[in-house]
Amino acid sequence: MFSAGCTMNIGSKKLLREVASTFCGAQAGLPPPECRLACVMDGGPYSPVYEWLAETARSLLPRMEALGMTTAAALDCDTLSERLRQEAMEKRGVVISSPLIGAFARKPHSM
Numbered sequence: 001m002f003s004a005g006c007t008m009n010i011g012s013k014k015l016l017r018e019v020a021s022t023f024c025g026a027q028a029g030l031p032p033p034e035c036r037l038a039c040v041m042d043g044g045p046y047s048p049v050y051e052w053l054a055e056t057a058r059s060l061l062p063r064m065e066a067l068g069m070t071t072a073a074a075l076d077c078d079t080l081s082e083r084l085r086q087e088a089m090e091k092r093g094v095v096i097s098s099p100l101i102g103a104f105a106r107k108p109h110s111m
Helices: 012-024 050-064 077-091
Strands: 034-038 100-104
Touching: 050 077
Parallel strands: none
Antiparallel strands: 034 100
């Protein structure tokens, strides 16, 4: 990930400051946001997490190939979700999605 120029260790304090400045900027006029971080942890046969991961891999494939991490043939996105599902079922495992961060605020009522 570092070779792709990603900042993986941005830190929660910096992230919260960035989110707060977006919400509290002069144009938005909102109070500091409430933030949540969540992920999906699932391993059932009907879980959507396998498709989410496969489609995420599909969208990242051009960059992964450019970095020499894999090839389209090796990743085989068309069968990836079913392979993930099958392995999770065989090994009685679970899949954990990437963390999803949400922030929300309510505009103050005018007096």
